[in-house]
Structure formats: C-alpha cells, structure tokens
Amino acid sequence: MKNIVIIGGGAGGIAAAISAAKTDKNAHITILEGLDRVGKKILATGNGHCNLSNEYISEKCYHSKNYHIMREYIEKMPSSMSIEFFEDMGLFSSSDDAGRIYPYCRQASMVLDILLLALERYKIDVRCGQKVSDINYRKNAFFIKTQTGDEFRADKVILATGGKASPKQGSDGSGYALAEKFGHKSTYLFPSLVPIQCKGSVFKGLKGIRVLCRADLFIDGKKAGSETGELQLTDYGVSGIPAMQLSCLLEKNASKGNAQIGIDFFPDRNYDEVRRIIADRIKMYPKETLENIFLGLINKRVLFAMLKSLSIEPLSRTADSLGKKEIDLLVSTLKMWKFEITGTLSWDFAQVTGGGIKLDEIDENFESVYRKGLYIIGEILDVTGDCGGYNLHWAWCSGIVAGKSAAE
Numbered sequence: 001m002k003n004i005v006i007i008g009g010g011a012g013g014i015a016a017a018i019s020a021a022k023t024d025k026n027a028h029i030t031i032l033e034g035l036d037r038v039g040k041k042i043l044a045t046g047n048g049h050c051n052l053s054n055e056y057i058s059e060k061c062y063h064s065k066n067y068h069i070m071r072e073y074i075e076k077m078p079s080s081m082s083i084e085f086f087e088d089m090g091l092f093s094s095s096d097d098a099g100r101i102y103p104y105c106r107q108a109s110m111v112l113d114i115l116l117l118a119l120e121r122y123k124i125d126v127r128c129g130q131k132v133s134d135i136n137y138r139k140n141a142f143f144i145k146t147q148t149g150d151e152f153r154a155d156k157v158i159l160a161t162g163g164k165a166s167p168k169q170g171s172d173g174s175g176y177a178l179a180e181k182f183g184h185k186s187t188y189l190f191p192s193l194v195p196i197q198c199k200g201s202v203f204k205g206l207k208g209i210r211v212l213c214r215a216d217l218f219i220d221g222k223k224a225g226s227e228t229g230e231l232q233l234t235d236y237g238v239s240g241i242p243a244m245q246l247s248c249l250l251e252k253n254a255s256k257g258n259a260q261i262g263i264d265f266f267p268d269r270n271y272d273e274v275r276r277i278i279a280d281r282i283k284m285y286p287k288e289t290l291e292n293i294f295l296g297l298i299n300k301r302v303l304f305a306m307l308k309s310l311s312i313e314p315l316s317r318t319a320d321s322l323g324k325k326e327i328d329l330l331v332s333t334l335k336m337w338k339f340e341i342t343g344t345l346s347w348d349f350a351q352v353t354g355g356g357i358k359l360d361e362i363d364e365n366f367e368s369v370y371r372k373g374l375y376i377i378g379e380i381l382d383v384t385g386d387c388g389g390y391n392l393h394w395a396w397c398s399g400i401v402a403g404k405s406a407a408e
C-alpha cells in the first residue's frame, strides 16, 4: 500500500489529500498539521465568506519571478477546476458582479465543513498537533519527524505548509527549511496583499475614511501599477483592496524611499475638467469661504487636510482670494496626491507571501526536480495572486494536480 504524507492541512494540503484519495482508493494518506485543527485559515478568508476562486482566471492576475512557468500552470487551471472540485463534494457556489466565486451560503465555515466531511469519507488520516521539524530521504522512502518526537514513513510527500503570511494561522515559514533540505531555493520573500505605510502626519487625522479613487504606484518615479476602487485611509497609510493589490508590486522597493503612492480623487475626469469644476464654483460663489466652497466634491476631512498640506490657509479665506497658482496646485493634487511609501505592515497583517520556492525547481505536476516523490504546492511556491479568490484557486488546483500525480 502506498503511503502519502501531506505536510500542512491548509487549503492546498486538504485538496491534495482528497485528490490523492480519489485517484488511489487503496493509498494510505496522512495529513500532518502543526495546529490543533486543519483549515484554520480558510475560516478567515474573504472576511468569513471565503472567496474561493474567480470566474476570470488569467496569468495577468498572478505574480511570479518566473512568469513564463507560472503562466503554463495557470493556463491548465480554469475556474471550472475549483468549481467542479467543490461541486463534486456537494458545495454550491455563486459569483458576484466582479466574478468572485463564493460558497452559495457565503459561509467560509461551510467550505471547511464540506472539506472535513470529504476527509472523513475518504478515510484520510488527519494528525493535528504534529508540526514537522525535519524530513530525510533514505532507502527509497521519506522519514518525517515532528516536534512531538514521532516519525512517519512515506513513499510520497506533499509539502503544503503555506508561506509566512498570517503566521498565527500556522503558516510560520517553517516549510522553506524543509524544502531547502532537498536543495530548493526561494526568491526574495515579502509580505504581500498587505496595507501600505506612508510618510507624513497627514494620515493621522484621516483614519477610517474610505475614498473611491484610483491609486497609482510609482517606483523610482515610474508608474508601476494602478488600481481603482475603495481605498481606506488609516493613521499609518493606506489599506483596502487597491492598496493591498499594489503591495504585490512593492517587493524590495518598500522602505527604501523610492516608492510612492498617488491618489487620483477624480479618476473619471481629466485635469481640465476638474479645473473647470473648481473655477466655476469660485466664479459662482466668490465670497464663500474655503471651508464651504468645495463641499460636495470629496470627503471634507480629506479636502481640509489637502488644503493644509498645500498651505492654502486659513479655511476662513474667501474663494476669490485664491490665486491662479494655488488653484493649479489644488487641482493637480486632487488629480494626484502623492505620498512616499515607507514600508508595509508586517507578516501578521499580510494575506499572502510575495515570492517563494522557485518554479523551475518543480515539474508540471509540482514534483521536485531534485527529489522524485517530493511535491511542493500552494503559497510556499513563487506564485502570488491578486485579491479576488486567486490565491485559494492556486492552492486548491496545485493540490489537486499534485495529489493526483502522487497517487498515480
């Protein structure tokens, strides 16, 4: 009987176990999970709703140092692969206007319940509280040691430990050292899908404000990315989906003073249109104060902070006291208010890991090119998806492919 051991009982590890069990009904499949339960992170996904995949799966929604290999994987992973995997277990799903796929009942706990039921049905041996500390290969088998002192023998091993993001959910980065034992190397690792810290006291008074805008990322003065959506202003910088998405592009650039984020408060109007709006107001109400003249345009607190930062003060000034230079400055800042990026929040606040084990060290079935029988899947690899269900889709699908191959 074939012994398959999966290290890590997260999204990828569970999918791999189910896929292996479907492929070989006689295989003995064990999941070794460091925490006291499997799938803990799944419960936190999508704000408790679990955005499990996306109708639009494209390599454009993923980042990797090895774009070419990543694209080859993604091309073989249509959204139907995730949907069918779950439908097969009885989970109904539906998508929102942006194509984000959720369980029909919008409960992450239901996704985990369905997965746990499948693990039970396929008689998968789930061992919790078994954090793997070492792994060796001798006499055609793997020997896996856990922190409890137990040792497990395996013909095939699937490494599904996740990366370093959100370590309180078990993914503390210990998987990289296990892979390194077989010669695997990682690209530079950084917190990704994570809030961005910015320089400047302006943010202190803006905590909690959400603005619909376009956010641009500049690296060394050049535009590196752009996201439109609801940006959340915080006392340290920016959060929300646009900021999280842009954080994927920061890599080593954060905290070096060469990255900036720019906010366009009127993404659907060009400079001239915004200037006309401002000029018309001033013409119509010349004796109105700066405090009132721009009401109704953008968030009041944001506007006042902007005027202050531009030294267009005091707010009791009348509109007709604004000079041409001041109006030009205000309009260009409304169209692009730039802030220096000083870094990102830590791993604790990151949804995923940027970078990972190099893709040219595994084959199309996720099997190590250095050690036959060892598979590496999920977030530990150098593939990072955007917000929108792309990371779970990657975890399930890489697990499905590796589980099948390991069992064949």
Ligand SMILES: Cc1cc2nc3c(=O)[nH]c(=O)nc-3n(C[C@H](O)[C@H](O)[C@H](O)COP(=O)(O)OP(=O)(O)OC[C@H]3O[C@@H](n4cnc5c(N)ncnc54)[C@H](O)[C@@H]3O)c2cc1C
Residues within 6 Å of the ligand: 007, 008, 009, 010, 011, 012, 013, 032, 033, 034, 035, 038, 039, 040, 041, 042, 044, 045, 046, 047, 050, 051, 052, 053, 130, 131, 132, 133, 160, 161, 162, 163, 165, 166, 169, 170, 171, 172, 173, 174, 175, 350, 351, 352, 377, 378, 379, 380, 388, 389, 390, 391, 392, 393, 395
């Ligand atoms: C708050 C939050 C919300 C998210 N929301 C979404 C979302 O809605 N949609 C989406 O697509 N993605 C989302 N993500 C990202 C997504 O959850 C992960 O990319 C995905 O879970 C990665 O799956 P994985 O199996 O590779 O790793 P993980 O899910 O991290 O699982 C790894 C497992 O391995 C275990 N482990 C680690 N080391 C060892 C060891 N040495 N021995 C034994 N066990 C070990 C861990 O305890 C863990 O259970 C979110 C992430 C977070 C943190």
